[in-house]
Amino acid sequence: MTETSTSTPQPDTVPEDADAPTKPHTGAQRVLTRRQRDVLTLAAEGHTNAAIAAILHISVNAVAEHVLKARRALGARDRTHAVVIAHRTGLISLDILNEVHGQQQAAVAADLEGLAAENSELHRHHAEDRDQLTEMRATITRYRTDLTEAREQRERARDTAVALENDLARAGARLAEVKADRDRATEMYYAAMRDLGAAINRLDAARRELDRLALDSGWGRDTAARIRAALDAREGQ
Numbered sequence: 001m002t003e004t005s006t007s008t009p010q011p012d013t014v015p016e017d018a019d020a021p022t023k024p025h026t027g028a029q030r031v032l033t034r035r036q037r038d039v040l041t042l043a044a045e046g047h048t049n050a051a052i053a054a055i056l057h058i059s060v061n062a063v064a065e066h067v068l069k070a071r072r073a074l075g076a077r078d079r080t081h082a083v084v085i086a087h088r089t090g091l092i093s094l095d096i097l098n099e100v101h102g103q104q105q106a107a108v109a110a111d112l113e114g115l116a117a118e119n120s121e122l123h124r125h126h127a128e129d130r131d132q133l134t135e136m137r138a139t140i141t142r143y144r145t146d147l148t149e150a151r152e153q154r155e156r157a158r159d160t161a162v163a164l165e166n167d168l169a170r171a172g173a174r175l176a177e178v179k180a181d182r183d184r185a186t187e188m189y190y191a192a193m194r195d196l197g198a199a200i201n202r203l204d205a206a207r208r209e210l211d212r213l214a215l216d217s218g219w220g221r222d223t224a225a226r227i228r229a230a231l232d233a234r235e236g237q
Contacts, residue, residue, distance in 0.1 A: 032091050036070040039063055041092045044083045 032040070035056075042052045049063045056063070067079050074089075076082035086092045210227055 036066050039066040040083050040086045
């Protein structure tokens with residue numbers, strides 16, 4: 001709960017004579033209010049006025065006013081002197097400071113444990129990332145090997161295709177030669193058949209001429225039969 005002062009509002013800074021030595025008021029030298037003791041305790045802990053104001057939920061001017069009143073009550077030269085006097089006289093307890101320090105140390109230890117846990121988690125993630133990176137590198141290596149093999153297979157397939165094209169071209173040329181030979185053989189066959197037909201025609205003509213000569217010259221039938229048999233034998237060959 002924020003404290004408000006019933007006096008005239010103070011400026012944001014402590015008055016110029018705030019750090020000057022003050023004389024303790026009669027009957028109030030060892031008397032401090034609870035808020036003044038809280039302020040001095042936090043000051044002994046090393047907090048600034050702004051930090052004390054934030055912790056106690058009061059204004060910075062109120063903190064400065066509490067410090068000034070505590071100094072006057074204790075007859076202290078400055079804030080540090082007021083803290084020393086309050087501690088020596090038991091107005092602020094060392095146990096409180098130790099408790100505060102213990103809490104701070106516990107908080108620091110908790111923070112350290114949290115940092116250690118975060119560090120362990122980071123190491124675990126780093127190890128996982130490193131394993132993933134290693135696996136990715138192995139995968140990339142396999143992909144490169146597969147790509148190289150695929151390229152080699154493509155080259156071999158291309159060479160095979162070229163060889164097949166060459167074989168096909170040679171087979172086509174050979175087929176053309178065979179067709180040409182077949183055409184020539186066919187022409188020779190038909191020429192031979194024509195020659196054979198002509199020879200048969202000539203042989204028939206010779207038979208007819210022989211028969212006619214045999215009849216005209218008065219040859220005997222035996223002679224004509226021998227000549228015909230010779231012609232038949234020649235035709236059979």
